Amino acid sequence: MTPTPTRFRFPQVKICGLTRPDEAARCAALGADAIGLVFFPKSPRNVSVEQARAVVAALPDRVAAVGVFVDADFGFIMSRVEGCGLSMAQLHGRETPALVDRLTIEGVGVIKGLFIDGQPGLDAADGFAAHGFLVECAKGPLPGGNAMAWDWGAARDFGQHHPLVLAGGLTPENVAAAIAAARPAAIDVSSGVEATPGRKDADKVARLLQAVNKVGYQASASFPPVFRPRGGRCDG
């Protein structure tokens, strides 16, 4: 992938695992760039199509709505994308490059989940024409959302060559250190801003965004923004 100089807030912020419209609207008002909706029945954050549609309806257009899937097929993903008004899909299992290509052709932005210490690992990235790569560790009972911190600096080199979405155990207290260590294009947080699984705590979200904003805005970064506003095709 060829790095393109561009201007945007660095890093972008995705708050994942929303289940309620009022909490999603609050995340947006506080400055989140994207929210995540988990379509995985084993997760305590799993949402129905109806729930997800209501959450997306509460968002301003500038906020990306990302569906999180684990080994789902094209038809299932597209039914959620179209039924709920999602702009992006985050693939958190053993999905193939062909599935990513198919979604991209449909105008769906794709974030591929990779694991620093599991499969698929970082070496799989070059096979995927994804808009971003979420990197976290593989510890914990679920494929994501496990509140597991790791040595985030181990992803720094990866982030020089790929649009890195840093995730795993981030909190308002440690996010500045994590950003300094990994220099990601975006960060993703779920457990660290929750009151209970699936319920976001507005005070924690506010403190997280304050901490990210304090790190500063970088005028130029190596990649285009990972999270794009809803309502347009995602071509690049």
Ligand SMILES: O=C(O)c1ccccc1NCC(=O)[C@H](O)[C@H](O)COP(=O)(O)O
């Ligand atoms: O959050 C979940 O429940 C989940 C379940 C299955 C696959 C992925 C899932 N979440 C993906 C995310 O993007 C999380 O925000 C990411 O793993 C970080 O989670 P956390 O360490 O809790 O901040």
